[in-house]
Amino acid sequence: MPDAVMLFAAGFGTRMGALTKDRPKPLIEVAGRPLLDHALDLTRGLSTRVVNAHYHADQILGHLQGRDVTVSVETPEILDTGGGLRHALPLLGDAPVFTLNTDAIWNGPNPLDLLQAAWDPGKMDALLLCVPIAQAVGRNAPGDFTLHPSGRLIRQGDLVYTGAQIVKTDLLHDMTQPAFSLNLLWNRMAQDDRLNGLTYPGKWCDVGHPDGIALAEGVLRDG
Structure with a gap:
């Protein structure tokens, strides 16, 4: 079973406006704690935890100093999700890994427990955790996928990708460009009917815009 996780924390957070002028989005606080710490709480018990950093990387490094977390700094250019994951593979290893966005509550x-329980490497190259739009607080866009009865994912539909998945990493080495999205990897997997999905039963909040902070704190209070 996967025992390593990549947490994405390198982005510019432009949708947050002035809140990310002088700090990276993962260090914005929700309910008195940085988003990054909320995400790290979900990864306890995993042997290898890697956080990538680019925008205000020094702040991410300082925040994580002394913790059992490794930082993969992307320089001089940001590498997007696929390139960032490939850049961190020397730290993560070659086995399938969890990936987790840091801007959600x-x-x-x-x-990660749900993904691990459902993971079947014999028929899956990736397992994406999705949530119905009705349970996606703060989401202001259409859904991403439809879940076929077989468990495979089809593009477009009423399910929102939550930013949590298990993914095999071998196809990353086939990509020629340094910076690229994991969407390119998923497209390859979908062609082989090996892109699978799982529905999250709870609520999920996107903290990608300033209003998402209050919404996320409401979601936590409800819990």
């Missing part, structure tokens, strides 16, 4: 079971 959860109310319900630990998403």
